[in-house]
Amino acid sequence: MAFLEVKGIKKNYGSLQVLKGIDFSLQKGEVLAIIGSSGSGKTTLLRCLNMLEIPSEGSFYLDGELIYDAVRHVKANDSELRKKRLHFGLVFQNFNLFPQYNVKQNIMLAPKLLRKKVVSAAKKDLRKKKLNVVFYPLRGSKKNFYNLLKEEKNKLLSEEKYFAEKLSSQAEELLAGVGLSDKATAYPCQLSGGQSQRVAIARALALEPDVLCFDEPTSALDPELTGEVLKVIRGLKSSSRTMIVVTHEMDFARSVADKVIFMADGVIEEEGTPEEVFGNPKSEKTKAFLLKAEDRI
Amino acid sequence: MSFAEVTLELLKGFAVTCQLFILTLVLALPLGLIIAFGSMSRFLPLKYVTKAFVWVIRGTPLMLQVIAVFYVPGLVFDLPMSSRMLAVLIAFVINYACYFSEIYRGGIESISKGQYEAGQVLGLTKTQIFFKIVLFQVIKRIIPPMSNEIITLVKDTSLARIIAVEELTRLSQDIVNVYGIVWPLFYAGAFYLVFNGLLSVLLSWVEKKMDFYKG
Ligand SMILES: Nc1ncnc2c1ncn2[C@@H]1O[C@H](COP(=O)(O)OP(=O)(O)O)[C@@H](O)[C@H]1O
Numbered sequence: 194m195a196f197l198e199v200k201g202i203k204k205n206y207g208s209l210q211v212l213k214g215i216d217f218s219l220q221k222g223e224v225l226a227i228i229g230s231s232g233s234g235k236t237t238l239l240r241c242l243n244m245l246e247i248p249s250e251g252s253f254y255l256d257g258e259l260i261y262d263a264v265r266h267v268k269a270n271d272s273e274l275r276k277k278r279l280h281f282g283l284v285f286q287n288f289n290l291f292p293q294y295n296v297k298q299n300i301m302l303a304p305k306l307l308r309k310k311v312v313s314a315a316k317k318d319l320r321k322k323k324l325n326v327v328f329y330p331l332r333g334s335k336k337n338f339y340n341l342l343k344e345e346k347n348k349l350l351s352e353e354k355y356f357a358e359k360l361s362s363q364a365e366e367l368l369a370g371v372g373l374s375d376k377a378t379a380y381p382c383q384l385s386g387g388q389s390q391r392v393a394i395a396r397a398l399a400l401e402p403d404v405l406c407f408d409e410p411t412s413a414l415d416p417e418l419t420g421e422v423l424k425v426i427r428g429l430k431s432s433s434r435t436m437i438v439v440t441h442e443m444d445f446a447r448s449v450a451d452k453v454i455f456m457a458d459g460v461i462e463e464e465g466t467p468e469e470v471f472g473n474p475k476s477e478k479t480k481a482f483l484l485k486a487e488d489r490i
Numbered sequence: 491m492s493f494a495e496v497t498l499e500l501l502k503g504f505a506v507t508c509q510l511f512i513l514t515l516v517l518a519l520p521l522g523l524i525i526a527f528g529s530m531s532r533f534l535p536l537k538y539v540t541k542a543f544v545w546v547i548r549g550t551p552l553m554l555q556v557i558a559v560f561y562v563p564g565l566v567f568d569l570p571m572s573s574r575m576l577a578v579l580i581a582f583v584i585n586y587a588c589y590f591s592e593i594y595r596g597g598i599e600s601i602s603k604g605q606y607e608a609g610q611v612l613g614l615t616k617t618q619i620f621f622k623i624v625l626f627q628v629i630k631r632i633i634p635p636m637s638n639e640i641i642t643l644v645k646d647t648s649l650a651r652i653i654a655v656e657e658l659t660r661l662s663q664d665i666v667n668v669y670g671i672v673w674p675l676f677y678a679g680a681f682y683l684v685f686n687g688l689l690s691v692l693l694s695w696v697e698k699k700m701d702f703y704k705g
Pocket residue numbers: 206209211229230231232233234235236237238
């Protein structure tokens with residue numbers, strides 16, 4: 194089984210069928226480029242993978258684990274959904290940075306909040322232990338017990354501190370990775386589009402998703418700024434990082450992707466290696482689309 | 491009546507005015523948020539009942555509401571209001587909560603869907619998204635309209651005199667009636683002016699404080 198297996202994904206909005214059965218698979222470390230004219234369902238597909246939309250039919254698996262199956266899907270509870278969702282990351286066309294947080298805070302917010310859940314559970318546990326003493330007689334010495342509790346608490350605190358430091362340095366590394374070390378304390382409103390998108394990429398990377406999706410990451414940018422973002426994405430390619438990039442940048446798709454999918458009207462019209470799809474397209478629709486794309490440049 | 495005596499009397503009224511102002515604000519701000527959630531609920535009956543309620547409260551005079559809250563329990567349910575101040579406070583809190591709820595709603599609805607979705611794909615809970623991402627942006631956006639309402643509230647407290655709560659306007663009016671002197675009215679006006687002046691300074695300071703980012 195491939196790393197990512199997508200099987201028969203369909204999505205309807207009322208009577209409008211936007212995805213009409215999407216199947217594909219992806220190996221770990223591969224980059225998939227999805228091309229196609231606007232309205233063909235590319236965004237909807239990414240949103241389904243990230244569970245911003247619930248597919249009407251179909252299923253997908255990641256690393257053998259079932260992430261979603263429309264048949265077996267009994268309204269998943271919220272925490273389960275969130276856990277599965279974390280396998281995927283999504284970089285939006287228009288960044289969606291949090292304006293009231295500076296660049297570094299944007300990157301650290303989610304890891305911090307996710308960590309908080311764990312810590313508060315541990316703290317609750319500790320309090321419970323303390324309370325239990327009131328109701329149940331202690332075996333062994335009281336002093337010993339309290340010392341143990343104290344030790345546990347100290348351990349928790351030092352772990353906290355360690356986590357905070359690690360997170361901070363991780364955020365700085367990520368910023369360096371996208372070439373924005375000097376912008377750590379800048380607010381999103383002070384950044385250019387290209388810089389904003391690079392922060393958004395760093396923010397998505399901070400959660401170490403198994404599959405990172407990009408929805409037209411350069412479409413909202415001025416032409417002279419697309420290069421810096423594409424360069425960052427190109428640099429992310431590695432054996433462990435699986436990526437899906439929806440893009441209109443054909444040269445980029447051609448040079449970075451291991452696999453290309455051309456979508457039209459909610460179906461995969463053509464798929465293959467970049468050489469196959471760009472060099473020797475079989476479908477008439479693909480040919481027409483590629484011709485038009487060339488015209489635009 | 492000497493200036494000092496009038497001052498003392500008006501200060502007494504001003505204390506009541508302040509009490510009404512602060513209590514209304516403290517209670518109506520959170521209640522307004524709850525009403526706002528009600529009027530945005532996806533559970534349609536709740537949504538429409540809330541919207542109808544807000545419509546009625548905003549569509550009728552506050553003075554009428556004060557009178558209603560004071561008399562209806564006694565005359566209709568045989569449970570007379572124990573305190574005039576309480577009656578006024580209830581009417582004010584409900585009235586202002588409804589106005590605030592509309593401001594909150596406008597603020598919340600002005601936040602783009604993308605902010606929620608960005609939070610969702612980062613694995614945050616709905617509560618975390620609201621309190622850690624959305625709320626602050628809403629607050630920044632609603633401070634100007636809220637400031638207007640808050641300044642209006644200061645002046646509206648004078649409506650409490652309609653059921654004989656001894657606030658600033660009522661006491662100054664009493665002085666005019668009893669002693670036949672007019673200037674305490676203007677003096678009372680100065681109290682409102684100074685209070686509102688200070689409030690404006692405070693509110694614009696808050697607005698400035700939140701100006702560290704745009705958007
Ligand atoms: N929430 C929605 N409700 C109804 N129709 C939608 C919704 N989202 C997308 N669509 C429709 O689905 C089709 C595919 O949209 P989309 O996935 O955004 O295409 P693409 O990203 O390829 O341009 C479009 O026709 C669009 O109008």
